[in-house]
Amino acid sequence: MNAYYQAGVALFRRSLALARAEIATLAILLVIAGGSWTFVELAEEVREGSTAAFDRAIILALRNPANLSDPLGPRWFEEMMRDVTALGSTFFITLSAVLVVVYLLMIRKRGAALMVLFSVAGGTLLSFSLKRVFERSRPDLVPHGAEVYTASFPSGHATLSAVTFLTLGVLLTRLEPKRRLKVFFLAVSVGLTLIVGGSRIYLGVHWPTDILAGWALGSAWAMFVWLVALWLQRRGEVEQSVDADVDDGDAPARR
Template sequence: MHRFEKTEHVGRQGLSMLARLARYEFTALLCVLVLSGGIWGFIELADEVSEGDTQSIDERLLLSLRDPADHTDPLGPAWVEELGRDFTALGGVGVLVLISLGALGYLLLARRYRAALFASVAVPGGVLLSTLMKIGFDRPRPDLVPHESIAYTASFPSGHAMMSAVTYLTLAVLLIRIQPELRLKAYIMVLAIMLTLLVGISRVYLGVHWPTDVLAGWTAGAAWAALCWLVMRWMQRRGQVESEENWSDTE
């Protein structure tokens, strides 16, 4: 009887390991698809924008968020406009720096020192990439409607959309790589995606970006986050970054 129970226990462990391996391999495949799709999507968008092929749909989508009788007035009452400013602030430099420092502090307190070092390189690296691309493309800001938020830099890709995607999604993939519970993994990722979408939509609503600017920021940011996930996964397998399996060992 004891031998049977031991065999059954070993069998359950084996099935659990196979299920975990299958989940990891599926996630890795998904990240590869996001990475390749994001790069392809950004290149296609950049080409279409450079040739002016997106101007017509950009204008229609931008004006669809304005009062048809008065294009200077965004749709909705004043509190909706204020809400749009609140959402766009979630992609501002100050907020993203605070979020990044908060996540870095969490990793340090959790004694995930190598994961913290990885985060301190991954997030600023994505922000630097966003800045360089904006300088390279130098697309003018929309001039159809007044800007409801101050804009200092070029339009393509949207810095707020890309930096929020880089920051929220990259931090999310780093946190879920060291988080053993599946429901917490899902919660962190859904929250990061929701914040990224709200920031991007608010930029178009406030008239400071063309829709294709935001879409390009999302695709580039998602591709960067997927790349960070794959790199961290590779480093975890080499023992260079802490993994979820040794979560309890650091507490």
């Protein structure tokens, strides 16, 4: 009787794990489809000039009406936004990716290291290629609060912060067995992505639709790379990550 019970429990656990995997795959596909659709729609609207009124209204709403060179808020907040925007810079993103890749190689997570490298490098190439395609001018309504050198659409900071932070956030959720820490990692990755993009609008160096397009593109690309990683994992071509959820305690993670 005990053997039948154990077999039933094992079968239930396998079925539950399979169901969770299928739900996760569906969620990833929805993010990819939603992000891609949003980017395409925004690109069409931007080309037609339909977003001009929306873009102008948002940027002007963040400025002192009596002095458009003065963003709303105290001076320290403006300086803080410059610090925040640096988190999405090419230098910081590249440095972060290199350090994470080196760490993953040191702990023999070669598949995860390759995923991070491919995600960030591919996202960077995609972002700069699309900038050359659209060649959208930067906002000219207000003085820029940071130096800019490239075209405006899509935002490189928004795209690369979404790609990098979401990739790392999802990776950490797979390596961490505790559910509360999984939620924490995802919340931090999404939060960092949002504040970096928001800082670009606040500093007047991007139109709001540049940021929305960057978020959509970066999210879709990060999830696409993650979907490929899951597929390779199931084929046994890369190492498995932790799948079990643990609510509390100090149970060791299964590496």
